[in-house]
Amino acid sequence: VDVKLLRKYSAVRGLVNHQVDSERSLYAFTSTWTDEARNEKQLVLQRLLNNVVSGQQDVHYYQGLHDIAGVLLLVLGEGVATRAVERLATHHLRDCTRRVARPNLEPIMDTLRLMPVLISRADPEVHDFIQASECPNIFAVVWMLTWHSHDLRDLETAARLFDLFIASHPLMPMYIGVAAMLSSRHKILEVECDLGMVHSAISKLPMLGELDTDMVIRKALELYRLHPPRQLMKLTIMRVDYMVVFYSTIKLTA
Numbered sequence: 001v002d003v004k005l006l007r008k009y010s011a012v013r014g015l016v017n018h019q020v021d022s023e024r025s026l027y028a029f030t031s032t033w034t035d036e037a038r039n040e041k042q043l044v045l046q047r048l049l050n051n052v053v054s055g056q057q058d059v060h061y062y063q064g065l066h067d068i069a070g071v072l073l074l075v076l077g078e079g080v081a082t083r084a085v086e087r088l089a090t091h092h093l094r095d096c097t098r099r100v101a102r103p104n105l106e107p108i109m110d111t112l113r114l115m116p117v118l119i120s121r122a123d124p125e126v127h128d129f130i131q132a133s134e135c136p137n138i139f140a141v142v143w144m145l146t147w148h149s150h151d152l153r154d155l156e157t158a159a160r161l162f163d164l165f166i167a168s169h170p171l172m173p174m175y176i177g178v179a180a181m182l183s184s185r186h187k188i189l190e191v192e193c194d195l196g197m198v199h200s201a202i203s204k205l206p207m208l209g210e211l212d213t214d215m216v217i218r219k220a221l222e223l224y225r226l227h228p229p230r231q232l233m234k235l236t237i238m239r240v241d242y243m244v245v246f247y248s249t250i251k252l253t254a
Contacts, residue, residue, distance in 0.1 A: 021066040022046040029074055029155045044078050045070055052085045059089045059097045064145030068093070071149050071158045084166075092170040096145060108144050111171070112137040114232040118178055121227045126185050133198040143177040152209050160213055164220075171229050172220065179219035180207050 022045045030038045049069055053061045068088070072081040089097045095107040115137055120127035142150055147165050152158045165172050181188075184205045191197045208216060 019046055021063060022049065025066050025070045026074070028153045029070070029158070031153075041073070045073055048073060048078060048082050048085065051082055052089055056086060056089065062096050062145065064142070064150070065089075065093070065096070067146040067149045068162075071147075071155070071162055074155055075159050075162070088166075092165065095170075105141060108141055109137070111144065112140050112174065113236055114171070114229065115140055115174055115178060117232045117235050118174070118223065118227055119182070121232075122178065122223055123182050123185060126182060126188055129189055129193060130198060130202075133193045134195050135198040135202070139199060139202050140174065140177055143173045147173050148176065148208050151207055154209060157208060157213050161208065161217075164217055169224070169229060172224065175220040175223050176208070176216060179216050179223055180211055181205055183211055183216060183219065 022042050025045055026038055026041055030041070033041075045066065049061060049066060052069070053059060065085075069081065069085045072084050075081075076084060095111060098107070116127060116131065119130070142148075148161060149158050152161075161176065164176070181202065187205055188198065188201050191201045
């Protein structure tokens with residue numbers, strides 16, 4: 001196998017993908033903008049992503065990176081946002097950006113095997129109900145890939161969460177998602193214990209755009225304090241050879 005050719009193909013495909021994603025980005029946070037102003041910012045986002053992906057070896061674009069980069073671009077401006085995304089791509093988001101020849105969600109899905117353990121410690125009743133329904137963790141993938149920004153409509157809320165994520169452990173988006181989900185636990189428990197019904201109920205839960213952001217953050221930080229990632233890992237059988245989240249030296253300062 002020609003490894004150099006595979007990397008070149010992957011890089012070109014990543015360029016095309018992020019161009020397409022950029023063209024449909026930023027709408028949620030720029031609803032009052034003119035089309036011309038939004039289009040100009042989308043071109044800046046394309047340039048930012050291209051610089052990040054092409055400027056670092058073994059950093060590959062994944063669908064969802066444009067959501068994170070878009071928030072950082074709107075808040076920080078192109079220069080600082082580019083440096084921020086470059087740093088995140090090799091640290092907090094490393095499990096997402098490490099690709100060989102084609103994207104796959106294996107590292108993220110393996111990481112999310114910690115989530116049922118966290119829920120079992122935080123709310124055994126909800127955990128047992130979800131497990132009995134055999135509902136998979138797929139609904140939480142977008143939490144990790146986009147830092148919840150895909151479903152937000154308010155830039156201030158997104159910026160508040162990004163402050164937390166940047167200053168915290170790479171798994172904090174999972175803790176935030178669980179905190180938001182458990183804040184509406186009754187909506188899960190009131191449906192029939194069936195895979196489709198439970199998945200639908202969780203997918204429709206009020207999340208960060210509808211809940212008190214500071215309340216969810218406080219709950220997530222408390223979950224992190226009581227059930228840190230290394231403790232969860234000890235209770236879960238999983239492969240970690242490619243996973244940055246368990247080797248993070250980041251200290252929780254938020």
